[in-house]
Amino acid sequence: MGAAVELDAGGRAVRLSNPDKVYFPEKGYTKRDVAEYFLAVGPGITRALNHRPTTLQRFVDGVEGDFFYQKRAPKNLPEWIATAKIAFPSGRPADEICPTELAAVIWAANLGTLTFHPWPVRAGDTDHPDELRIDLDPQPGTDYADAVTAAHELRSVLEDHGVRGWPKTSGGRGMHVFVPIEPAWTFVEVRRAAIAAGRELERRMPERVTTAWWKEERGERIFVDFNQTARDRTIASAYSVRPFPHAPVSAPLRWDEIDDAEPRDFDIRTLPVRYAELGDVHADMDQEAFRLDGLLELADRDEKERGLGDMPYPPEYPKMPGEPKRVQPSRARHDDEDPA
Numbered sequence: 001m002g003a004a005v006e007l008d009a010g011g012r013a014v015r016l017s018n019p020d021k022v023y024f025p026e027k028g029y030t031k032r033d034v035a036e037y038f039l040a041v042g043p044g045i046t047r048a049l050n051h052r053p054t055t056l057q058r059f060v061d062g063v064e065g066d067f068f069y070q071k072r073a074p075k076n077l078p079e080w081i082a083t084a085k086i087a088f089p090s091g092r093p094a095d096e097i098c099p100t101e102l103a104a105v106i107w108a109a110n111l112g113t114l115t116f117h118p119w120p121v122r123a124g125d126t127d128h129p130d131e132l133r134i135d136l137d138p139q140p141g142t143d144y145a146d147a148v149t150a151a152h153e154l155r156s157v158l159e160d161h162g163v164r165g166w167p168k169t170s171g172g173r174g175m176h177v178f179v180p181i182e183p184a185w186t187f188v189e190v191r192r193a194a195i196a197a198g199r200e201l202e203r204r205m206p207e208r209v210t211t212a213w214w215k216e217e218r219g220e221r222i223f224v225d226f227n228q229t230a231r232d233r234t235i236a237s238a239y240s241v242r243p244f245p246h247a248p249v250s251a252p253l254r255w256d257e258i259d260d261a262e263p264r265d266f267d268i269r270t271l272p273v274r275y276a277e278l279g280d281v282h283a284d285m286d287q288e289a290f291r292l293d294g295l296l297e298l299a300d301r302d303e304k305e306r307g308l309g310d311m312p313y314p315p316e317y318p319k320m321p322g323e324p325k326r327v328q329p330s331r332a333r334h335d336d337e338d339p340a
Helices: 031-040 042-049 102-110 144-160 187-204 270-278 293-306 329-337
Strands: 005-009 012-016 022-024 054-058 068-070 083-087 093-097 113-118 131-138 166-169 175-180 222-224
Touching: 005 031, 005 102, 012 031, 012 102, 022 031, 031 042, 031 102, 031 270, 042 102, 042 113, 054 093, 102 113, 131 144, 131 187, 144 166, 144 175, 144 187, 144 222, 187 222, 187 293
Parallel strands: none
Antiparallel strands: 005 012, 054 068, 054 113, 083 093, 131 175, 131 222, 166 175
């Protein structure tokens, strides 16, 4: 698979073993192709991961092999790669890698990392998110164009409540919208704000958007996945490579681009060309941190005036205060009708 090579990553030499190992058989892209892609968009992905505890999604045999999520920093971690201690919902702690330079990204790529999953926190305060992340997830019967329609209205919802979002492709059919926020609220409070934004979007577009946690209730609509804001839930970073045969990436966009964008057009070959021309279109994202007061006030009104409280957490989470039953509606109806 070829002798190991050394790559210059921001002035630090990083060893890349088996550079000719094929990761994307359909396109013939190799481990070296992936590493060189990350070098080409280096400042962008470094910004997206900077000082964030990060889970690595590793594909050591390429996209057609098995993969796993590495949450704990490996024992052979170089001393120049920082770590940060995080706490899982169970309360158990772990040290995750916390990239602060491009070399850390290339080191992770050598381990087979394609997708980086950073927490929405910084190393200095891992209990208070500094990003509100909203995942617009197309359900069967919908596609990227539907996500774009929802994203435009979501932009209005956010701006009506005092915050600004930055859009990007998910790397698949969906869209992500990230909002930089002051690290003044807990994960529970940030999730509450995401639920409020999702419910308002659903009210404005009831035939096209849903916040229904249970799949049987979603229909052919865009699902606002509010639980992506729960502790230990992460969203692929900007510039991450996604594990599909054509090697797509999660591409940052400007709002005036999302209508004409085609997610398949952004891959490890084309995005470096775009990056060389435009640079990181989200480079100014961290220049202002917004407050969530408006969305949290909306959440309070939803609860007091509409009787809309919390939503179910993912099944692996401990039962949370005020959370409704984690029973899918059809099962609950069956149990009510037939207690035996």
